[in-house]
Amino acid sequence: MIKIPNVLIKFGEQVAVEAGLGVVRSFLNDKIKDITPGDMYTAIQTNQDLWDVTPDDIRGGGSRLKHRFGNYLEKYQNEINTEIVLEWIEKDHPAIFSTIINTTDGIPYMERQVEKIKYKILKEL
Secondary structure: OOOOOHHHHHHHHHHHHHHHHHHHHHHHHHHHOOOOHHHHHHHHHHOOOOOOOOHHHHHHHHHHHHHHHHHHHHHOHHHOOHHHHHHHHHHHOHHHHHHHHHOOOHHHHHHHHHHHHHHHHHHOO
């Protein structure tokens, strides 16, 4: 049996984590594509969930995450955090990002949203 060096194992894990994060980013973009800055502002002010992880999401994209990256996502779940989600939103949806950072309680709102979504995805793994 060939012993794979630890450095290659770690590299493989990092590649899997990056790929998994790409899937999560795509999932987020799909959920946020129809949200306007006004919708985001109202959601922050009323602490309303603008997107949710539904059972269909878990069966669809979520099952791909589970099948391909489940062990890594569970092990590296802290890689999915508010900071990285805000980076993605800043690049992919700058008007939404501006609304989040310029609205009182926007960042704490996003922290709650990210944790809720992570919980729902990871509990299905």
